[in-house]
Amino acid sequence: MRRILSICTLLAALGGLSGAETILIRNATVLTVTKGTVENGSVLIENGKIAAIGKNVSAPADATIVDATGKYLMPGIIDCHSHTAIEGGVNEGTLSDSSMVNIKDVINPYDINIYRALAGGLTISNVLHGSANAIGGQTIVIKLRWGKTAPEMIMEGAKPGIKFALGENPKRAGEPQGFFTQGAAAERRYPGTRMGVEEVIRESFTEAKNYQAEWKDYNDRVVRGEHPIPPRKDLRLEPLVEVLEGKRYVHAHCYRSDEILMLIRVADEMGFKIRTFQHVLEGYKVAREIKEHGAGASTFSDWWAYKIEAYDATPYNAAIMTRKGVVVSVNSDSDELQRHLNLEAAKTMRYGGMTPTEALAMVTINPAKQLGIDDKVGSIEVGKSADLALFDQDPLSNYSKCLKVWIDGHEYFDRDKDLETRPKFQQEKKQLLDKENAQQGQRTGRPAGANTAATPKEEGR
Amino acid sequence: MKHHYALLAAALAIAPLAPAEVPGNIAIKDAHIVTVSGADLPKATIVLRNGLIEDVGTNVTIPPGTWVIDGTGLTVYPGFIDALSTWGIPGAIPAPAGRAAGAAAQSPPAQTPAPAQALTQAQQQNPIEAENAGRPNVHGPEDRPQTYSFERAADLITPTDNRLEAARAAGFTSAATFPNRGIVEGLGAVIDLSGERGRDMVVAQPVGQQILFRVGGGGMGRAFPASLMGNIAYIRQLYLDLDQYKRAKETYASNPSGNRRPEYDHDLEGLAESPRILLPADQAQQIDRMISFGQELKVPYVLYGLHEAFKRVDQIKQANVPALISLKWPVAPRDADPTDIPNYRDLVIREQAPAVAGMFAKAGVKFAFYSDGVDTAPELKRAVKKAMDAGLSRADAVRALTLNAAEIYGVADRMGSLDKGKIANVVVTKGDAFDDRTTVEYVFVDGAMYQPSKELQQGPPAGGAPGGRRGTTPGNDSEGGRN
Numbered sequence: 001m002r003r004i005l006s007i008c009t010l011l012a013a014l015g016g017l018s019g020a021e022t023i024l025i026r027n028a029t030v031l032t033v034t035k036g037t038v039e040n041g042s043v044l045i046e047n048g049k050i051a052a053i054g055k056n057v058s059a060p061a062d063a064t065i066v067d068a069t070g071k072y073l074m075p076g077i078i079d080c081h082s083h084t085a086i087e088g089g090v091n092e093g094t095l096s097d098s099s100m101v102n103i104k105d106v107i108n109p110y111d112i113n114i115y116r117a118l119a120g121g122l123t124i125s126n127v128l129h130g131s132a133n134a135i136g137g138q139t140i141v142i143k144l145r146w147g148k149t150a151p152e153m154i155m156e157g158a159k160p161g162i163k164f165a166l167g168e169n170p171k172r173a174g175e176p177q178g179f180f181t182q183g184a185a186a187e188r189r190y191p192g193t194r195m196g197v198e199e200v201i202r203e204s205f206t207e208a209k210n211y212q213a214e215w216k217d218y219n220d221r222v223v224r225g226e227h228p229i230p231p232r233k234d235l236r237l238e239p240l241v242e243v244l245e246g247k248r249y250v251h252a253h254c255y256r257s258d259e260i261l262m263l264i265r266v267a268d269e270m271g272f273k274i275r276t277f278q279h280v281l282e283g284y285k286v287a288r289e290i291k292e293h294g295a296g297a298s299t300f301s302d303w304w305a306y307k308i309e310a311y312d313a314t315p316y317n318a319a320i321m322t323r324k325g326v327v328v329s330v331n332s333d334s335d336e337l338q339r340h341l342n343l344e345a346a347k348t349m350r351y352g353g354m355t356p357t358e359a360l361a362m363v364t365i366n367p368a369k370q371l372g373i374d375d376k377v378g379s380i381e382v383g384k385s386a387d388l389a390l391f392d393q394d395p396l397s398n399y400s401k402c403l404k405v406w407i408d409g410h411e412y413f414d415r416d417k418d419l420e421t422r423p424k425f426q427q428e429k430k431q432l433l434d435k436e437n438a439q440q441g442q443r444t445g446r447p448a449g450a451n452t453a454a455t456p457k458e459e460g461r
Numbered sequence: 462m463k464h465h466y467a468l469l470a471a472a473l474a475i476a477p478l479a480p481a482e483v484p485g486n487i488a489i490k491d492a493h494i495v496t497v498s499g500a501d502l503p504k505a506t507i508v509l510r511n512g513l514i515e516d517v518g519t520n521v522t523i524p525p526g527t528w529v530i531d532g533t534g535l536t537v538y539p540g541f542i543d544a545l546s547t548w549g550i551p552g553a554i555p556a557p558a559g560r561a562a563g564a565a566a567q568s569p570p571a572q573t574p575a576p577a578q579a580l581t582q583a584q585q586q587n588p589i590e591a592e593n594a595g596r597p598n599v600h601g602p603e604d605r606p607q608t609y610s611f612e613r614a615a616d617l618i619t620p621t622d623n624r625l626e627a628a629r630a631a632g633f634t635s636a637a638t639f640p641n642r643g644i645v646e647g648l649g650a651v652i653d654l655s656g657e658r659g660r661d662m663v664v665a666q667p668v669g670q671q672i673l674f675r676v677g678g679g680g681m682g683r684a685f686p687a688s689l690m691g692n693i694a695y696i697r698q699l700y701l702d703l704d705q706y707k708r709a710k711e712t713y714a715s716n717p718s719g720n721r722r723p724e725y726d727h728d729l730e731g732l733a734e735s736p737r738i739l740l741p742a743d744q745a746q747q748i749d750r751m752i753s754f755g756q757e758l759k760v761p762y763v764l765y766g767l768h769e770a771f772k773r774v775d776q777i778k779q780a781n782v783p784a785l786i787s788l789k790w791p792v793a794p795r796d797a798d799p800t801d802i803p804n805y806r807d808l809v810i811r812e813q814a815p816a817v818a819g820m821f822a823k824a825g826v827k828f829a830f831y832s833d834g835v836d837t838a839p840e841l842k843r844a845v846k847k848a849m850d851a852g853l854s855r856a857d858a859v860r861a862l863t864l865n866a867a868e869i870y871g872v873a874d875r876m877g878s879l880d881k882g883k884i885a886n887v888v889v890t891k892g893d894a895f896d897d898r899t900t901v902e903y904v905f906v907d908g909a910m911y912q913p914s915k916e917l918q919q920g921p922p923a924g925g926a927p928g929g930r931r932g933t934t935p936g937n938d939s940e941g942g943r944n
Contacts, residue, residue, distance in 0.1 A: 087689055091688060092687060151749070229709060233705070436808070
């Protein structure tokens with residue numbers, strides 16, 4: 001048992017439980033994203049923040065020196081659309097407006113996908129509710145502080161959001177034979193059309209405004225010294241009031257240009273802002289309108305045609321929207337893609353001729369802007385959080401590997417340490433298995449190690 | 462207590478091996494008495510009379526007309542308490558895999574017929590009510606999905622549940638029994654595992670409201686709530702509504718004239734009546750989540766499950782929350798694909814789960830055990846022994862099964878230790894409790910005496926739970942039959 005605990009401690013140590021040290025990363029190609037590239041540059045980390053950047057940065061005597069000669073340092077990657085580390089269901093798809101549910105309640109910090117994403121340089125995820133309903137659940141921005149608890153992963157100062165979804169997904173959930181209801185004898189859930197999706201959003205915000213007015217009236221009466229009974233607190237309408245008051249971002253899943261325009265109209269009518277359009281494959285058709293609304297666009301690099309509404313798409317989408325002045329990010333929407341978002345970003349160079357910096361911005365400073373955290377993260381600048389990823393070569397190359405990742409100046413991933421611990425970890429696992437098999441053998445009279453041999457079939461014969 | 466003799470007679474009818482004639486007064490003389498509340502008495506006497514402990518100690522006068530058992534070589538413990546049970550509610554079988562997991566898999570409503578006993582009288586009489594028992598037509602929290610907060614274990618229990626006999630054979634005399642339907646499962650009762658009728662068995666009620674998160678259906682195509690976050694949001698809304706309801710009622714009570722009366726709310730009344738809630742928390746992140754949720758709800762709460770609590774002992778101690786540890790230790794799944802290699806976390810949980818109790822005892826966390834579907838005497842005994850093998854002292858194991866459970870449910874003034882005046886719930890063993898060769902000689906429930914048979918104590922041939930272990934008897938192997 002002591003051995004198990006020691007491995008646990010080891011893993012925890014790997015998980016960034018070491019204190020915030022002073023670190024000097026020396027002689028790297030520093031891709032600041034916002035302030036150009038510093039060849040043979042150094043970055044000093046103090047108290048979890050970036051303290052200095054330049055060719056000649058002197059380190060305090062107690063600093064840990066990381067020699068990064070020939071390597072590339074970039075800001076930690078940010079994913080504006082993720083469903084990682086969610087426990088017990090990504091969708092509460094039973095209602096057309098499920099804004100009372102909150103992803104914050106169900107983050108699972110033990111999800112191995114967090115660690116795997118870290119190993120690809122990802123440091124921040126915007127964890128969203130699924131797209132089964134017009135108004136989905138509340139969303140949360142996490143830092144991938146592997147080894148910490150869920151509350152410790154929630155990013156400080158990042159505004160929470162809410163997921164909207166337009167088009168096929170929310171209306172398909174209303175079809176008995178639909179994609180999401182296969183096999184289940186489900187009753188049809190409103191809406192079944194795009195018109196219905198629009199109506200759900202308008203209806204919910206109408207209710208939210210009434211609710212807001214009800215509370216305002218109550219508060220006014222309290223101020224006047226009256227003693228009214230407070231209105232019922234409604235967890236579904238509270239987040240929508242926050243949207244109306246600008247305290248919560250709207251991240252809207254969409255594909256077609258007509259539904260994008262529809263949502264802009266509804267938002268203008270109801271008096272709220274859409275923070276980001278997500279996926280937004282036809283965004284290139286309405287880039288001007290998106291920009292005018294002040295929304296960002298978070299799209300896929302080259303992923304389309306997996307359903308009808310995703311046909312009129314182009315991998316030039318990100319580039320076109322960027323040229324039209326929209327803040328664009330490239331997202332993963334997937335536990336696999338989130339492990340190499342740097343390569344997803346690189347595709348915008350091939351399709352649309354983005355510069356390397358513009359490409360990197362798609363997965364760093366741009367998603368940071370979209371999430372309202374660009375004052376803290378998203379680029380290598382003095383004063384920002386030391387969220388950094390070190391690659392062995394240019395991260396826009398297919399051949400690059402992520403070597404180290406820091407979040408707030410803590411090291412959360414180290415490729416060499418990971419490789420080093422693997423044999424020990426495997427051995428530990430084998431011991432646990434052997435022990436279990438031995439106990440099982442004792443009880444059943446089978447020889448030790450017979451766990452895998454005792455297949456149901458053999459047993460039955 | 463004037464029904465005592467009748468009750469005893471009934472009990473005898475249920476326990477065929479009980480002696481034919483047992484007088485009302487029983488003394489066990491010169492036995493090793495483990496009082497739990499005080500010092501162990503190596504050679505002492507306990508007198509049971511009228512279903513109560515009349516006296517216990519080294520200097521006890523045995524009243525005339527008392528049936529005396531020579532306690533030489535015997536050990537006397539307070540009767541064991543299952544701290545979260547369905548015993549006494551036949552048909553209410555804990556969900557096999559999920560009860561402790563914090564997110565029980567849910568099968569479609571059509572496949573989970575509610576136990577007949579669990580239907581309210583109104584539902585039995587009204588077919589539409591009965592059909593709506595699962596409330597499939599849910600448009601949001603306001604339709605109170607899967608909410609049975611008003612259902613009372615005390616109204617559902619019956620002495621005919623055939624699990625009671627096996628439980629007594631393992632030394633259990635009492636249980637905190639809960640209905641188990643839906644997400645908000647109803648009001649539990651502390652019961653004694655013997656009686657002529659259900660109502661004879663009730664010791665205290667309501668003692669709590671059990672919450673079980675029911676997650677499934679891929680999150681879609683089901684009634685709200687289908688996801689874990691939906692379950693949590695629902696409970697949160699329910700408690701906000703309860704606050705509102707209480708406030709409205711108070712306001713009306715202080716000034717009824719000229720005001721509309723607040724509507725009577727069945728669901729919220731059940732919630733309001735519950736002195737505490739039981740929250741499912743098996744894995745570490747679930748423990749974190751439920752500690753903060755319990756604190757947020759501002760109701761006294763208890764955690765249950767706790768198999769990965771070895772990672773969260775300090776946090777549980779700091780939160781000062783009682784913990785109910787499931788005796789259904791996690792083991793390798795029975796029908797796993799032989800080529801599957803279990804993940805590391807599962808392996809560690811299987812290895813370490815039985816050590817949680819010992820860690821709690823050392824840290825001073827108030828904890829008890831619950832059966833979680835482990836229903837036969839030898840398995841219950843083995844399950845407790847497993848915790849002892851992993852570091853729990855016998856004294857702490859006994860305490861967890863007796864006084865701790867009684868304290869957690871607020872009934873320590875009447876059960877949980879061998880003290881004068883408490884209910885005569887007593888187990889008498891030959892050998893130390895939970896040891897392999899130890900036998901249960903007598904069990905007294907509310908003073909009624911049982912002598913569990915050897916067959917019951919040894920149980921059916923190996924093959925059943927606790928989990929995973931495959932039987933060596935082919936006849937026990939349903940899988941074998943199919944091949």
